[in-house]
Structure formats: structure tokens, C-alpha cells
Amino acid sequence: MLYFEKYHGTGNDFIIFNGIENKYNNKMELAQKVCHRNFGIGADGMMIVEKSEVAHVKMDFYNSDGSLAPMCGNGIRCFAKYVFDNKIVDSTDFKVETLAGIMKVKLTHLENKANSVSINMGKPYFNLEPQDVILDVDIKEYINQIFTVENQNFNMSILTMGTLHAVIIVENLEQIDIGHYGKLIETHSMFPKRINVNFTEILDKENIKVKTYERGVGKTLSCGTGSAAAAIITSLLGHTTRNVNVQVPGGTLTIEQKQKGIYMTGPAQLICRGEYNHPHPNQL
Numbered sequence: 115m116l117y118f119e120k121y122h123g124t125g126n127d128f129i130i131f132n133g134i135e136n137k138y139n140n141k142m143e144l145a146q147k148v149c150h151r152n153f154g155i156g157a158d159g160m161m162i163v164e165k166s167e168v169a170h171v172k173m174d175f176y177n178s179d180g181s182l183a184p185m186c187g188n189g190i191r192c193f194a195k196y197v198f199d200n201k202i203v204d205s206t207d208f209k210v211e212t213l214a215g216i217m218k219v220k221l222t223h224l225e226n227k228a229n230s231v232s233i234n235m236g237k238p239y240f241n242l243e244p245q246d247v248i249l250d251v252d253i254k255e256y257i258n259q260i261f262t263v264e265n266q267n268f269n270m271s272i273l274t275m276g277t278l279h280a281v282i283i284v285e286n287l288e289q290i291d292i293g294h295y296g297k298l299i300e301t302h303s304m305f306p307k308r309i310n311v312n313f314t315e316i317l318d319k320e321n322i323k324v325k326t327y328e329r330g331v332g333k334t335l336s337c338g339t340g341s342a343a344a345a346i347i348t349s350l351l352g353h354t355t356r357n358v359n360v361q362v363p364g365g366t367l368t369i370e371q372k373q374k375g376i377y378m379t380g381p382a383q384l385i386c387r388g389e390y391n392h393p394h395p396n397q398l
């Protein structure tokens with residue numbers, strides 16, 4: 115039996131295991147199993163707390179399809195709450211090692227339990243890595259370009275904010291079939307490692323709405339790094355200020371673009387704790 119805790123950050127939900135106390139093998143397969151909404155516990159992703167040589171703790175993050183991802187904004191807030199509330203760290207300010215670099219987190223807490231977390235997610239990258247994006251034109255950045263799929267034109271920008279994101283600005287989010295077009299773009303041949311797709315509607319200079327189709331997951335109620343990516347692009351294109359509230363189906367995130375990096379602030383909530391009973395090998 116594997117002891118787990120389940121959290122969510124604005125509706126993006128995660129299973130967390132303690133890899134410092136227990137050794138986990140076949141993590142990709144474990145993620146597929148525990149994230150399964152019927153045969154498993156059910157979540158968008160799985161995280162394992164590991165020891166770090168360069169920070170207080172290390173976050174191993176897997177999407178629900180078992181693929182490894184470099185960073186997860188909603189996930190790291192939940193991860194930070196988990197390590198603080200379980201006394202793996204003894205400070206409200208600490209560093210988390212991720213595949214996207216070392217992230218600085220700052221918790222605010224009530225009766226010694228974390229309830230809101232701010233993270234400096236570092237700086238966005240706009241240069242396109244050939245292993246991530248295949249283009250038939252020799253451009254270094256892909257900002258505010260027309261991307262056509264099934265004869266539908268989209269205004270798209272591509273950037274790395276912890277992980278690879280496409281930001282698509284639309285007039286009205288309700289008129290977009292997020293599942294259909296999100297899947298088409300996530301798996302498009304232009305993205306050999308796939309991509310997270312953030313459909314974005316500008317409400318006013320300080321507020322945007324974002325619906326995300328996540329790489330390796332599908333439609334989610336929120337994507338932290340995707341919300342930050344969207345806020346960066348709408349501000350870069352002059353539609354919004356540098357500090358933006360992002361309305362996602364699961365709640366609201368605050369993104370602030372500061373000298374030292376992109377800060378995201380949002381909630382992290384414990385849903386439940388339990389013991390995961392590994393399915394019999396011939397089950398899913």
C-alpha cells in the first residue's frame with residue numbers, strides 16, 4: 115500500500131508521494147495508474163518529493179499520461195504546501211529543484227497550515243529550440259503569428275515558461291472547441307515533444323481568461339505556467355499591464371512580472387490523504 119496525499123491548485127489536481135521516505139520505481143507507469151480517473155485515485159498529475167543536492171527539496175513531476183514534465187505551476191504550490199505541512203521543510207520560504215531550474219517559493223499560512231503560495235518561476239524564454247518546435251522558416255521567435263489548423267486561423271505565440279506553451283488569443287473563449295483544437299495543436303507535427311495550449315481571452319488591461327489543453331493530460335481546470343505564459347504574451351502585445359489576474363475555470367491566479375522573474379500567487383488545498391492499493395498486474 116502506498117501512502118499518498120491529493121491536492122489541487124485552482125482545480126488542477128495532483129497525487130503526491132514522499133520519495134524521501136520510500137523508493138518509487140517505474141514512476142511513469144505509477145503516474146498513469148494513480149492518475150486514472152476510474153481505475154486509480156484520479157488526478158491531472160503526480161509528484162514525488164525527492165532529496166536535492168542544490169535546494170531544500172526536489173520535485174519530480176509527471177503528467178497523467180505518465181510523461182515527465184519540467185515544471186508545473188499549480189503543482190509546485192501544492193508541492194510546497196505538502197512539504198511544509200508535513201514538516202519536510204521548517205520554513206515558509208524555501209527552494210525547490212525542478213527540471214526547469216530552482217524555484218523560490220513563499221508560503222502564507224493559517225494555524226500553521228499553508229494556504230496560499232507565491233513562486234518566482236524565473237524568466238520566460240522565447241527562442242525556439244529545434245528539438246521543441248520544427249518550422250519551415252528560419253525565425254528565432256514565434257510571437258503573434260497566424261497558425262492554421264483545419265482551415266481555422268489562430269493568433270499564436272510560443273514560449274517556455276517552465277515548460278513549453280502555445281498562447282492563442284481569441285475574441286470569445288466560449289466559441290472555441292478547446293478539446294478539439296487543443297488536441298490538434300498539442301499533437302501537431304510542428305511540436306515533436308507536443309505542447310501545452312492556452313486559449314486566452316482579454317477582458318481588460320488587468321484581467322484575462324484562460325482555458326488550457328495540457329500536454330499529456332488534456333483539458334484541465336487550470337494551468338499555472340500556462341496562465342503565466344498567457345499573461346506574458348498579452349502584456350508583450352500591449353493588451354494588458356505587467357500584473358494580471360488570470361481567470362481559469364478552477365479559480366483565479368495572480369501573475370506579476372518583476373525584475374527578478376515572473377511571480378505567480380494562488381491557492382493550494384489538501385483534498386484527501388489515503389493508501390493506494392496497487393492494481394493486480396492484469397488490471398489496467
Ligand SMILES: N[C@H](CCC[C@H](N)C(=O)O)C(=O)O
Pocket residue numbers: 126177182183184185186187188189277278310328329330331336337338339340
Ligand atoms: N499544470 C501545470 C503545467 C504542466 C505542464 C505539463 N502538462 C507539460 O507537459 O508541460 C501548471 O500548472 O503549470
